[in-house]
Amino acid sequence: MASRSVVLVENRKLTPISSLIADLCEISEMDCGEISVKGLSDDERLSRNHNIMVLNEGRPNLSLARALDAVIAGGVIIMNSDERNFAGLRLSKPVRLITYGYNPKSTVTASSIVVHEYISIQCCIQRQFTTLSGTVLEPQEFMVRTNQMELATGDILAAVSVAMLLGASIDKISQASLFVAGCV
Secondary structure, eight states, rough: OEEEEEEEHHHHHHHHHHHHHHHHHHHOOOOOOOOOOOOOOOOOOOSSEEEEEEOOOOOOOOOOOHHHHHHEEEEEEEEEOOOOGGHHHHSSSSEEEESSSSTOOOOOEEEEEEEESSSSEEEEEEEEEEEEOOEOOOEEEEEEEEETOOHHHHHHHHHHHHHHTTTTTTTHHOHOOOOOOOOH
């Protein structure tokens, strides 16, 4: 399988998304290629030729044009649809867009969140999308759980979206030990 490059663009330098994606890929016995985390700052340059870019957080005073330039034509942008700084985003090249968040128009959203000793999220694929291998994922719901209370719902939805795009099965994602370890 050809190597892929996933870049995460957000304000936080330390993010759990990259480890969530890596764990989901490992559980699904997939080669996810290089997964890199890039913090977005005024003086930072992103390398080019990334297949997948995750836009999780933005800043109102920073243009995303150079970040978007790092995605190859035909690549995929996975974007937090709840992030106001991404509203009205204009793309200058042909890319696929997958959105996640609480927004009812998001491709992947959470239809239910229950917090006890663990977090249980009912993930919902609201409209079909095609994985990199060509599998069409139809609208459906499935559960993910984590005992890592510090994880934001958006981080989990981003990781799940990337894992599905890379070809991880929904059954494997739902059963991923990362999410169910220590859960009731």
